Amino acid sequence: MIGDYFKLSIKTFRARKLRSWLTMIGIFIGIAAVVSLVSLGQGLQKAIGDLFNQMGTDKIMVTAGSAFMGLSVGGIELKEGDLNVIKKVSGVDLAGGYIYKFAQMKFKDQTKYTYVIGYPLDESRRLIAEVAYFKISEGRELKQGDKYKADVGISLSEGKLFSKKVSVGDNIEIEGRNFNVVGGMERIGNPQDDAQVYIPMETAREILNVPEKYDMLMAKVSDAGAVQQVADRIKKRLREYRNVKEGEEDFSVETINDLRDTYGTVMAIIQAVVIGIAAISLFVGGVGIMNTMFTSVLERTSQIGVMKAVGAANHDILMIFLVESGVLGLLGGAVGIIFGMLISKFVSYITVLAGITYIESYFPWYLIVGALAFSFIIGMISGAVPAYRAMKMKPVDALRYE
């Protein structure tokens, strides 16, 4: 029986192609928006989740000012003294820091500006490499005793920052000083990070004129399960050292879990905004379907009369119109899914071209099935009132209608 209702609705759809397509636009846009953004969001979330797992949950980051997603803001600075305080906190296994500064760079008569990372050469180097995702792919890492040596980001190795590729053994000039390139880094995934150049901390302090400041301090705890307690202790000791009251801290202590939560919140807000916009579109689409169904019921009044005369019960009429509006929603949803997938693939393709590799579209089966079911249900809900009106028509009145 339900199959017959579907057949009837497809026949009506075919007879009113243009109107049906126009009706579906709202649903189509809404579903396309939901599918493309949810798939990109899922891809991004998956990538960030993997990244955090790689960083490990036993790390703590300390930045100056109020922290926002690991970046320090404001004019307050962290110095060597702060690092020493952190090193002494019980439960801290290892601590270190690094600096970064925008600097002038010259390679084969071409001048560019990019970030230079001042990188410690002691044992804390491992810790920083892990958290900041610094991995060597060719040549060697910087080591104790290096002074005017540099590792370069993949943008330089691939010849994207400068027109020529920077290879191991080449010389580059940073702020007027000559550096010998000893290694190339793996891809991090965004254009800014991939264009960084890494030099020894002491050299960086000297040539970049940053005598004391650290842009980011990091600590690794000996017991990952106690990371929050250690973070609280670091906070307490730094308050004492910097002489600030609780709640008025001019620094921020975050664990990887905090970062994960912050990213999670930001992602949730972005998705909520997107879903809000999609919901408006779906609502408008639903109103469109309702309008079309009201028109359809009115136009087919005498048909409803005929169907009732030849034995259609009220529930038959109700189901015919409900399925018809559901099919309108479903077809709109199906087209929306296809477009959403194309948009999502296109966006991830464009971002790869721009050097960002971690925005990958991801289409779990439940997104597709859910979107189809959802669009069918929206169609049915929108058609409910018109279908009820059709059902309630008296056969004799419906037959007389012209």
Added chain:
Amino acid sequence: MAKKGAIIELRDVWKTYQMGATTVQALRGISLQIFEDEFVAVQGPSGSGKSTSVNMIGCLDLPTKGSIFLDGKDISKLSESELAQIRGRRIGFVFQQFNLIPTLSAIENVMLPMTFQGVPFEKRRERAENLLKLVDMDDRANHRPSELSGGEQQRIAIARALVNDPEVVLADEPTGNLDSKTGAMIMDFLKKLNKEGKTIVMVTHDNNLARKAERVIFLKDGEIVKHLS
């Protein structure tokens, strides 16, 4: 109780419509019986209540006052869905405007009443094909109504009316939209059905057509004014 052999009986049936501020008395205490295997014509000028009375006979409408009996059982208090079941199984309708569903092909139109009775697809198709043969329309089975002439559409409508093997066929001005030659052919077909055992009730304002019926009921101003056998 209805008389033996009466399939449908209208007993003191009144029907009042509210049209804006005015109340229209469409039927004023009509009593009539339709017997098995009869061919009855209902005649009268426009506004006489002939269509309203046929709607009552066909369980399409219920009286404001009075009772309708089907096989001796009062159906005036049944729900719309129960009446739909009765219409679907026991009564076939033929309309002046043919009233085929324009989006469906001829055979699909014939199959439609069986859909509402839950008949399986294969059986529906087989029965519809047989009926299309009966009305000599089997070669036009896959045409849409818009591709068929008036006479062809009415033959499809008759096939549709017969598809659930009803006891009564109600025809409301069945030849009203047809030329006289096609109209005569449709009339002959209805006569043939009657001979084969179907009860036919036909509304018409055409004296010549009415004469072909066994019995004629004349209505005027919502009342029966004459009975001719």
